[in-house]
Amino acid sequence: MRITLPSGTPAEMVQHPNAKMGLVIATDIFGLRPLYDQMVQQLSDEWQMSVIAVEPFPGMDLGPEIEPRQAVVPSLDDEVKLRDQLEAADALQCGTVGLLGFCLGGMYAFKAARSDRFARIVAFYGMITVPENWKSPTQGEPLNMLLSGYAESVFAVLGGKDFYTPMSDIDQLRSTGATISFYPEAEHGFAHDASRPTHRAEDAADAFAKAKAWLLSAV
Numbered sequence: 001m002r003i004t005l006p007s008g009t010p011a012e013m014v015q016h017p018n019a020k021m022g023l024v025i026a027t028d029i030f031g032l033r034p035l036y037d038q039m040v041q042q043l044s045d046e047w048q049m050s051v052i053a054v055e056p057f058p059g060m061d062l063g064p065e066i067e068p069r070q071a072v073v074p075s076l077d078d079e080v081k082l083r084d085q086l087e088a089a090d091a092l093q094c095g096t097v098g099l100l101g102f103c104l105g106g107m108y109a110f111k112a113a114r115s116d117r118f119a120r121i122v123a124f125y126g127m128i129t130v131p132e133n134w135k136s137p138t139q140g141e142p143l144n145m146l147l148s149g150y151a152e153s154v155f156a157v158l159g160g161k162d163f164y165t166p167m168s169d170i171d172q173l174r175s176t177g178a179t180i181s182f183y184p185e186a187e188h189g190f191a192h193d194a195s196r197p198t199h200r201a202e203d204a205a206d207a208f209a210k211a212k213a214w215l216l217s218a219v
Contacts, residue, residue: 003052005087007080008059012037013052013091014044021219022094024085024118025053026105028189029069031062035193047212050092054084056104073104074136081108086117098215101126102192103164110142110156113178114149119218122211124157125188128169143172151176155214157207159186181210 003013012032023043027036036053044051056076062068085108089097099118101109106126113121130139146154156178158165165188174180183203189196191204 003091005054005084005091007084007087009084009087010055010058011052011088011091012040013050013088014040015050015092016044016048018048019044019050019092019094020048020216021050021119022089022092022097023047023049023051023215024088024092024097024099025051026081026085026099026101026108026112027053027056028103028105028192029056029066029073030064031055031057031069039192047216049098049215050094052088052092054088056081056108058084070133073134074139077138078108078111078140079138082112082115085112086115089117096219098122098218100124100211100215103127103189106156107142110154111140111145113151113154114145116150118153120215121154122157122214123154124191124207124211125159125162125165126156127164128173131164143176146173146176146178151178154178155211156180157191157211158182159188159190160184161186162188164188179214181207183207 032055040051040053096119098120100122102124106123109123110126187198190198190200191207
């Protein structure tokens with residue numbers, strides 16, 4: 001069901017009657033849509049978790065194209081994003097909560113490692129360094145937040161052909177103490193949306209199985 005967080009940010013939530021833990025989802029750049037409505041329900045059912053997905057662009061009418069969304073990313077504020085993630089975690093009413101992020105949301109999942117609220121974090125192809133066209137005073141570097149936070153709680157799913165995460169960045173991420181699952185032939189966005197041309201079914205299944213195990217290792 002759709003709810004509104006105390007901040008006013010929309011979210012999609014399913015509460016499991018016997019939840020093993022809670023899970024916050026930080027969506028990709030296209031935000032809440034049927035893909036995430038289905039994912040929240042599916043992960044709740046299959047992983048026995050209460051799950052909530054958070055809209056990354058509350059109050060903005062950006063349409064379905066990527067360009068307007070890319071253009072406003074520099075205006076997003078790390079502290080606002082973390083606030084929404086924490087409010088979403090509270091809404092689940094679970095003692096143990098994990099965080100799962102995709103693409104843009106994967107970048108914010110890395111950044112959330114500065115908080116001890118999330119027992120385990122999984123970032124699918126999140127940006128390890130802020131892209132040049134996204135840099136702004138309100139966009140801190142994920143690596144810095146990992147180094148000063150709880151990088152050992154982080155599991156990163158990364159592709160060898162993802163231009164957003166070059167090997168030099170992956171090497172830096174590895175040095176923080178984060179755990180990495182690497183798929184050499186995978187491009188950006190290969191796992192969470194089967195309609196994308198970059199989707200790789202076998203790699204996606206493997207990555208989600210490992211993500212589930214990582215999250216449930218907290219309970």
